[in-house]
Amino acid sequence: MNKTTLLVGWIAGVVLALPAWSQTTTLRIQDYPGLGNFLVRVANAHGLCEKQGLKCELKTIPAAPLGIQTLLAGDLDVAFGPPEVVIQAAHKGADLKVIASGAREPIFFLMAAAALDTPNASKGYPALMQDFKGKRVGVTARGSGAEFQLVDMLKDAGMKAEDVTIVAVGAPNTAFPAIANKQIDALVLFTPMDGFCEVSKACRVVLDPRKGQGPADILNLRGAASVQSVKSEFAARNPKAVEAYVRVLREAEVLVRNPAQFDAMLKIARDTFPINAPGGEKVLEVALRNTMPGFGAELDPKALQHAAKYLQANGQIDRLVDTSRLLMR
Numbered sequence: 001m002n003k004t005t006l007l008v009g010w011i012a013g014v015v016l017a018l019p020a021w022s023q024t025t026t027l028r029i030q031d032y033p034g035l036g037n038f039l040v041r042v043a044n045a046h047g048l049c050e051k052q053g054l055k056c057e058l059k060t061i062p063a064a065p066l067g068i069q070t071l072l073a074g075d076l077d078v079a080f081g082p083p084e085v086v087i088q089a090a091h092k093g094a095d096l097k098v099i100a101s102g103a104r105e106p107i108f109f110l111m112a113a114a115a116l117d118t119p120n121a122s123k124g125y126p127a128l129m130q131d132f133k134g135k136r137v138g139v140t141a142r143g144s145g146a147e148f149q150l151v152d153m154l155k156d157a158g159m160k161a162e163d164v165t166i167v168a169v170g171a172p173n174t175a176f177p178a179i180a181n182k183q184i185d186a187l188v189l190f191t192p193m194d195g196f197c198e199v200s201k202a203c204r205v206v207l208d209p210r211k212g213q214g215p216a217d218i219l220n221l222r223g224a225a226s227v228q229s230v231k232s233e234f235a236a237r238n239p240k241a242v243e244a245y246v247r248v249l250r251e252a253e254v255l256v257r258n259p260a261q262f263d264a265m266l267k268i269a270r271d272t273f274p275i276n277a278p279g280g281e282k283v284l285e286v287a288l289r290n291t292m293p294g295f296g297a298e299l300d301p302k303a304l305q306h307a308a309k310y311l312q313a314n315g316q317i318d319r320l321v322d323t324s325r326l327l328m329r
Contacts, residue, residue, distance in 0.1 A: 024055050025241045029228075030067040030080040031058040033171040034192045035269060035287060037080045038295055039102055039252040045268045048251050052244035062171035063141035068094070071231060078245070079229050082107070082145025083221065083307040083323075084316075086229050090326060091317045095232040098304060098326045100246045103226035105294025106209035106218055108149050109194065111187045113179050113203050121206050125214055126157030128206055133159065135185035138169035138178055145226075148316060149218055150188040153207070155314055156215035172196060179203050192275070192287030199279040199286065210294060217310035223300025224307065235328060242328070249297035256295045265292060301327060 027049075031037045040056050043049050049056035061067045064081025068089045071079040079086070080102055090096055112118050118131040132154075139146035151161045167184050169175040172193045178184050180202040187193060187203065197203040209218045228249070235242050255261055269284045277283075301324065308321040 024050075024053055025238065025244075026055040026057055027077045027241065027245060028057050028059055028075070029078040030070070030076060031060050032062055032080075032190070033060060033173045034190065034273060035284075035291060036060070036273065037102055038265075038269070038291075039249045039256060039297060041268055041272045042255055042265065043248045043252040045271075046252070046255065048248045052248050054241065054244055054248065056245075056248065062174075063144055065141055065143045068096075068229075071096075071229070077230060077234060081226060082148070083224050083227050083304050084145045084148040084311055085143070086227060086326070087304075087308050087311060087321050087323065088143070088317065090323075091319070091321050096229050096326060097232050097235045097328055098224075098227045098229045098299065098323075099235070099242055099328055100228045100249050100297045101224055101226065101299045102228050102249065102297065103291075103294055104223050104296035104298065104300070105291075106214075106221060106225050107190045107291075107294075108146050108188050108218075109190075109205050109209060110150075110153065110207035110214075111179070111189070111193060111197055111203045112206050113182065113185050114201060115182065116185050118206060125153075125207055129154060129157035129159055132186055133163050134165075136165045136167050136183075138167045138175055138184040138187040138189065140170060140175075140189060141168045142166070144168075146188045146190070148311065148314075151316070152215055152217050152310060152314055153188075156217065176200075176202070191291045192283050194290050195283035195285070195287035199283050210290065217306070217313075220306045220310075221303050223298070223303035225294070225303075227299065227304070229326075246297065253295060253297045256292060262289070262292065299327075 044056055064085040067079040067081050070076040120127040120131050169178045175189050176196045179187055194205055207213050266288055269288050275283050304323045308323050311317045312320045
């Protein structure tokens with residue numbers, strides 16, 4: 001046996017002896033139109049996933065219920081969305097684990113169409129909810145976090161879900177035409193709808209939980225406003241990949257939460273979701289400025305449990321889900 005053969009055999013032996021974690025693991029991760037799963041976008045822009053042995057592959061799925069369905073079908077590894085949707089799925093028997101946050105501050109806000117008269121808006125919440133009685137209110141999808149929070153806004157204000165007509169309008173790129181063309185009177189949606197409203201004047205934000213406005217149930221979601229979840233079996237098979245992903249999110253958070261990085265973050269936003277319409281760049285700038293302080297990876301277990309409590313209190317689940325069972329041990 002010559003030296004070359006010995007060397008090849010030695011290399012092969014070393015490769016076979018290396019743990020599977022030395023190979024790059026691809027994670028298929030839910031994203032949304034707009035700013036979406038922004039910590040992951042930042043991580044990709046800075047090569048943070050590669051440093052952890054991951055390939056973070058973002059897949060645009062514009063509604064959280066569809067994201068959970070895709071996760072359970074095996075076509076997604078990490079779902080990203082409001083805790084209410086994850087808890088609903090767990091309540092129905094889905095075996096999930098919540099591994100991190102992504103947006104710690106509230107992500108939904110209530111907007112009124114420019115033409116809608118809102119005489120109670122000056123009184124603030126809860127009085128302003130009366131202005132939406134009998135109106136068509138858009139949400140991302142039926143059964144979405146946006147719908148759950150709209151129902152909570154109404155009930156906390158002494159109203160019923162039936163006092164409005166709830167309309168599924170999708171993500172901001174499809175919701176904006178709906179409100180601009182007067183197909184709906186109001187919206188509960190996520191950023192960059194605030195940017196669209198400010199720049200176009202077709203709508204206006206009238207209730208913004210990011211500013212401490214709205215029912216306590218929604219404000220108490222701070223720390224788990226939008227969460228990253230995986231199937232339990234995936235977490236059990238890939239514990240190191242899950243740990244690495246959480247590290248990636250935390251490293252990205254350091255960049256995102258630094259005000260000096262705003263211009264760099266804005267470039268990432270524009271590169272990953274350009275809005276090719278008049279004022280599009282300004283829309284993203286407004287949206288990022290409003291939202292950037294709320295991005296974060298740390299998950300508050302109390303906030304997650306609170307989501308389950310308010311869902312039960314509002315009759316949206318018939319028994320309390322113990323969310324500690326959804327956490328990684």
